[in-house]
Amino acid sequence: MSTPKPYGHGELGLPQVDEKASICRISTNGLKKAQCWPRDNGDALPGYETLREELAAQFPSGIDAFCGTVGGAGMVMGVSCVQKSKWPDTRVVVLEPASSPVITEGRTGSHSVEGIGIGFVPPHLDSKLYDEARGVSEAEGRAVCRRLAREEGLLVGTSTGLNVVAAIALAKELGPGKTVVTVAVDTGLNYMNGNLLADA
Structure with missing residues (x-):
């Protein structure tokens, strides 16, 4: 493999x-x-209009927290633009691999998560549109990918694993009755030839 x-x-x-x-x-x-x-x-942020509409339809009263990994930052910033304008108290958390903490610590490092952690702060990342940045363990993300495959039948990639790890942590921090949202950004079918889902 x-x-x-x-x-x-x-x-x-x-x-x-x-x-x-x-x-x-x-x-x-x-x-x-x-x-x-x-x-x-110029379409990087407006391109997520459908996602914003879907979130608004599913959660008409708003959400308490939204988190997502950052590559070009279009997805998180696109969602945050609307969330913050309608529900300013929504806590938006941007995520990156803990081993390459460019946003959280200002230094690069090696990781194997495709599509995120690009080695510098992307131009679309607006500090006014998020409340916190966190590094997430790639090992934890990969473990969650396997768990999602086994327990939920969801084939997802490592960046989604990082999203879910952070969403679970946020839900525990915020406590019962709070709504925390993240995104499964692609399908694990892209990773069937690798070792991500080998033990799932």
Whole structure:
């Protein structure tokens, strides 16, 4: 079985990513549809309109806390924009791998969680739209993925595992009667060839 390649070593910081995006734009003759970097993508936050509408429909009285892992930060910021405008007391917690605590501690590190923990603070991450940042153990996230597969029949990836670990912790902190929401961001079918679900 293959082992995921570690991410977040910090070889590419924001200037290097901007440079790569510029090369991409040049190679596509600057076509507007070629969105090479989320900083350029004006749809990154509005693109989560459907998710915001779904949350509003399912929880018309609002939610007490929302948490989610951060890659480009579009999902968490897109949801938070609406939550904070309608329900300012909603506690929004952004998550990252504990081994690469760029947001929480300002340093990079190695991890194997695809799609998040990109090695620098993404431009869309607005400190006014979240209340707290937390690092979550990748090992705990992977264990929760296996548990979700065994007990709930849900095949999810490691970033979703981190989301669920944090959501459970928040629910315990807030206590009974509170509503904590997170997102299963993709399907574990993408990880069937790896070792994530090997023991599930």
